[in-house]
Amino acid sequence: MASEPKTQPTDVDPVQYCRELPTDRRQQEGARLLEIFGEVTGEQAVMWRPTMIGYGTYEYTYASGHTGTWFRAGFSPRKAAISLYGLQDSPDSAPMLERLGKHRLGKGCVYVNGLKDIDEGVLRELIAAGWATDPEGC
Numbered sequence: 001m002a003s004e005p006k007t008q009p010t011d012v013d014p015v016q017y018c019r020e021l022p023t024d025r026r027q028q029e030g031a032r033l034l035e036i037f038g039e040v041t042g043e044q045a046v047m048w049r050p051t052m053i054g055y056g057t058y059e060y061t062y063a064s065g066h067t068g069t070w071f072r073a074g075f076s077p078r079k080a081a082i083s084l085y086g087l088q089d090s091p092d093s094a095p096m097l098e099r100l101g102k103h104r105l106g107k108g109c110v111y112v113n114g115l116k117d118i119d120e121g122v123l124r125e126l127i128a129a130g131w132a133t134d135p136e137g138c
Helices: 012-017 025-042 092-101 122-130
Strands: 047-048 052-054 058-061 065-071 073-077 082-085 109-112
Touching: 012 025, 012 047, 012 052, 025 052, 025 073, 025 122, 052 082, 073 122, 092 109, 092 122
Parallel strands: none
Antiparallel strands: 047 052, 052 073, 058 065, 073 082, 082 109
């Protein structure tokens, strides 16, 4: 019997979650990211437990046949760094990432220490390009 993915949508309010982040800086950055992602995607934020905020969904299938649902774009305002999801999905993302500012790349996300380190205009471009790209899944 296949197990359910641990990360699924919840009924937690993303706005309230961001208000309760442990530092003023993360609270402000969370609120700003809610605005940016919402404006660019046109979607409502959904909390994906326990710390991810996602926009839109898509279905994926692994080579093993395992299937699931994941959000198309989103973020997680964690203590050490902000994780940004869906920014590398576009074939045009590499040159935009070069203009983003200080960041690190993970397999499926972009890590930034804070919004002060990046260009919000480029962030918007990356979200829009990723959003316009049909997710391939895993």
